[in-house]
Amino acid sequence: MINSMYGKSVLDLTELTKEEFLSIIELAIEIKAKPEAYRGVLAGKILAMIFEKNSTRTRVSFEAGIIQLGGQAIVLDSKSTQMGRGEPIKDTANVMSSYVDAIMIRTYSDQMVAQLAEEASIPIINGLTDNHHPCQILADFQTIYEEKGKLEGIKLAYIGDGNNMAHSFLIGASIVGMDVSIATPKGYEPKSEFVEIAKKNAKESGSKIEISNDPDQAVKNADVLITDVWASMGDEAEQKDREKAFKAFQVNNRLAVQAKKDYLFLHCLPAHRGEEVTADIIDGTHSAIYQEAANRLHAQKALMVKVMTNL
Numbered sequence: 582m583i584n585s586m587y588g589k590s591v592l593d594l595t596e597l598t599k600e601e602f603l604s605i606i607e608l609a610i611e612i613k614a615k616p617e618a619y620r621g622v623l624a625g626k627i628l629a630m631i632f633e634k635n636s637t638r639t640r641v642s643f644e645a646g647i648i649q650l651g652g653q654a655i656v657l658d659s660k661s662t663q664m665g666r667g668e669p670i671k672d673t674a675n676v677m678s679s680y681v682d683a684i685m686i687r688t689y690s691d692q693m694v695a696q697l698a699e700e701a702s703i704p705i706i707n708g709l710t711d712n713h714h715p716c717q718i719l720a721d722f723q724t725i726y727e728e729k730g731k732l733e734g735i736k737l738a739y740i741g742d743g744n745n746m747a748h749s750f751l752i753g754a755s756i757v758g759m760d761v762s763i764a765t766p767k768g769y770e771p772k773s774e775f776v777e778i779a780k781k782n783a784k785e786s787g788s789k790i791e792i793s794n795d796p797d798q799a800v801k802n803a804d805v806l807i808t809d810v811w812a813s814m815g816d817e818a819e820q821k822d823r824e825k826a827f828k829a830f831q832v833n834n835r836l837a838v839q840a841k842k843d844y845l846f847l848h849c850l851p852a853h854r855g856e857e858v859t860a861d862i863i864d865g866t867h868s869a870i871y872q873e874a875a876n877r878l879h880a881q882k883a884l885m886v887k888v889m890t891n892l
Contacts, residue, residue: 628653643881725847
């Protein structure tokens with residue numbers, strides 16, 4: 582079978598076909614079950630990791646992942662590189678392409694990442710931007726598949742801010758045929774351009790897309806409940822205003838009881854117990870947050886194997 586992802590950049594999930602999406606998840610599950618079989622797959626490969634935004638799970642999972650696959654990682658704080666002093670992206674991309682085999686970048690600007698990919702001759706992986714978080718979705722969908730045995734036909738309810746996670750759930754779910762219902766306070770809806778992309782995908786995959794300001798409607802009969810912090814990185818100054826706006830959007834027992842009895846709760850972390858979710862939900866029997874976080878390692882190992890080798 583030809584690996585269509587070899588050498589490919591993954592800036593957001595729109596670049597993945599359904600087959601590619603599922604192949605990453607299948608490989609992630611296989612690597613998780615048989616890590617020794619993939620121990621040297623990336624021997625001699627080097628991943629450069631550029632961080633403009635703080636990170637725990639992204640940095641550790643990518644760095645540990647490539648080491649476990651036999652490669653190495655170079656971690657760069659953008660402020661300590663020439664990028665932080667205004668070096669053109671074109672120059673950085675071309676020079677880095679002659680040093681390393683791929684770049685993972687966690688930053689603010691989608692445009693900057695797109696330009697990096699346009700100029701580089703190696704794969705660029707989006708570790709997080711203001712509008713997208715593709716690697717987190719791969720891990721989340723791996724977790725859902727492990728727990729539910731399928732993705733197609735599953736109803737995912739996302740309650741909270743229409744941020745990069747909401748955008749990525751919309752795109753990812755609509756590609757694989759998963760129904761997604763997003764409820765946000767008024768004024769915090771996901772960007773219309775990503776809703777339209779999801780609706781277009783849904784026509785092909787058969788998934789259902791719902792956007793509302795009603796959390797009760799969104800969670801009805803949901804298989805998976807998901808939320809995120811009310812103030813993402815860069816929005817901290819709005820914390821107090823957001824606490825007022827999002828008060829009715831907390832995932833708690835009153836809301837969760839309307840989902841299916843065997844619902845799965847996910848959160849990409851870090852979480853604020855008592856704000857977007859109550860402790861009894863995130864630490865309860867329905868929660869798979871640590872399995873989800875652990876799967877960042879396996880999903881990203883699968884992604885690196887896909888874009889950095891012809892396997």
